[in-house]
Amino acid sequence: MTANVAVIGAGPAGLVVSRWLLSQGFEPSIFEQGPTLGGQWTAQPGRSGVWPGMHTNTSRILTAFSDLPIDGDLVFPSGAAILDYLHRYARLFALDSRIRFGVRVDAVARDGYRWAVSHGGEVEHFEKVVVATGRFHSPFIPTVPGLDTFAGSAGAISSYHYPGPSAYRGKRVLVAGCAVSALEIAADLAAHGAQHVVVTQRRQRYVLPKFAAGVPSDHRMFTRYGALADEVLPVAEIDRQLKEIVVESAGSPEQYGAPRPADSLFAAGVTLNQNYLPAVAEGSVTVRPWLQSVDGTAVTFGDGHTEAFDGIVFGTGFTLSLPFLDDHLRATLNLDAGGFDTDRHTFHPDLSGLAFMGMWDQSGGYFVPLELQARWIAYTWGGVIAAPSDAEQRAAVAACHERGPRKTRMNLAAITFARAAGVEPQRENWPDLRRALLFGPLAPSCFRLDGPDALPNAAARFAREAAAFGAITDNDLTDRERSYWSSVEQARASHHSAVSGK
Structure with a gap:
């Protein structure tokens, strides 16, 4: 029997996780409270922080998913171009027909072995739920006297x-x-x-x-x-x-x-x-x-x-707001205390069948790590990769609680999710791309080189994208790169010696 999944939100996170859930045989139903897909990129007043004339501050290559490059030569596309891209992506994977527009989810709660999703006075049950509503909708305004x-x-x-x-x-x-x-x-x-x-x-x-x-x-x-x-x-x-x-x-x-x-x-x-x-x-x-x-x-x-x-x-940031989660979920996740206690921003061992997309704060663009997080969710639920053990998840949640909310960087998030999904590129498999895989851009194509859903044309595409703004595909490191990489290798060797007792 095919499992049905409620995906809450039809922005980039909701679209990309639905695409990968479909690839694993799931049947996603996408709930979108607005009249159109795109999330922030709709530029609709009150629903989006994208203003007229705004362009991305992330480059074209890194503001895309691995199945569909952005059209054109603009390095920093307009907000309207990103919205058009998301519509093309949805058409490519036939996601439009799965989106229920104008449906606001009022509550999500556990109901036995299933999840109850309430909206407009109705309650539907799903085997699994992905929360992909975004974390940049509730602005933080600091207290200022007067x-x-x-x-x-x-x-x-x-x-x-x-x-x-x-x-x-x-x-x-x-x-x-x-x-x-x-x-x-x-x-x-x-x-x-x-x-x-x-x-x-x-x-x-x-x-x-x-x-x-x-x-x-x-x-x-x-x-x-x-x-x-x-x-x-x-x-x-x-x-x-x-x-x-x-x-x-x-x-x-x-x-x-x-x-x-x-x-x-x-x-x-x-x-x-x-x-x-x-x-x-x-x-x-x-x-x-x-x-x-x-x-x-x-x-x-x-x-x-x-x-x-x-x-x-x-321009003072945002607070994480998930008002539709019931009290039990909020307490489990430590939300009301300002936390978000999860295993790598995604799972919680006490909330089987519930996953989150895009709820971390970072420097850099979200498209690449979002796709990798989506693949991790889909591969885990689809049985392509083993789920983390209960002990591993609880240790990760405890560490998250101890650390508290913290901003990260795009590359750290991307590699974390790539490893979890089993798609981190292996440099030894690609001798002609060794420098690009270290010091080149973390283009989405490099995460289709190895592991599940690897593509035969990924190497050629990644080589083009890595070389788009310079000869990064040369295998010889620059003096600075050699110095940087040497420091990493020395640190690794020292750690290995300490662990092995040599």
Whole structure:
């Protein structure tokens, strides 16, 4: 008997997990509360944080799934192009007919050996459920004394509700935060007619451009080497190497007139934007310490400076919101205490038949790790790979609880899920791609080289994608790459000697 699966959400996560569930013989029913598929990429007010004119901050190659490249030559496609891509993906795998539009899931609860999914006064039962509603729908607005008195004509909103720059033409705007959305919006406002733009931040991050020396920055920052290094090198050495890449690509913020960040990249943080630091350098964006209070239109900052604004935009992140999960599920997952206690963001040993997609926070694009997480779920439920043991899962959940919510990096998430799914590429199998598999981009094609659902054309496609912005398919490492890889090999040898007692 074919198992039926409820997939909640028809954004990228819901679509890709449905595609892979179908490949394992499951029958997914996709619940989507909106009128169309695409999740954030629909750009619908109130349902999406994508504003008019927005482009991806992740490159075309890494903003795609392994079965379908993005059309065209744009390195950073528009939001509309990504929405079109998701519609093509859904058609390719006949997912459209499985989506129930305008259906809001009100509750998910265990009912015996099955799962009860409630919507619109009805209850349906499923053998399995995948929650793929996204984690970027509930903006976090920090507490600021007097914020409720703000009287600017453009109001105080979150970046999730940013309508685009035209609403702020000729206005004085304060943008709060230093993450991607805050800097994207500040640069957008400065370039499109705002009278005055100020960014207020708790700390100065390093800022990596989207493009440096003809190469998308996510090809440089999110490599398999970086994931391997993270496992064996001291944190200080990983910090040094990543900072070296960032500063070499963009310099340090104080060189542009922004505050000087902490020496440690991990302490300061890093964010991505092409135009923000140049805007600071030319004076079209001013940087202030964190705002301390609001009184009418007046905002006072940590340095005592007070200034009047017409609008405030908070780019200060999101909280994980899964209101349809019942009290038992919420307690098991530790949600109400601000946690999300799971085995690698996906399973819990006490919640058999329930899985989550895309609920972690990271730097870098989500498409590649989402597909790998989807394959892990489908392969586990389909019996292609062995499920983690109960003891392994409980240890992973305990470690997650101890660690608490923590931001990760795209390459760390991708390799974690690739290993879980049994599809991590093996360098020894591909001698002509050894350098690309270490220091090239984590393109989706490289995860179709080995393991279940390997493709005969994956090597040729990965070679093209790795070489798209430089000769990364050369097998000879650069001096820096050789130095980096040597440090990893030495650390591995030292660990092996310590474990073996030699």
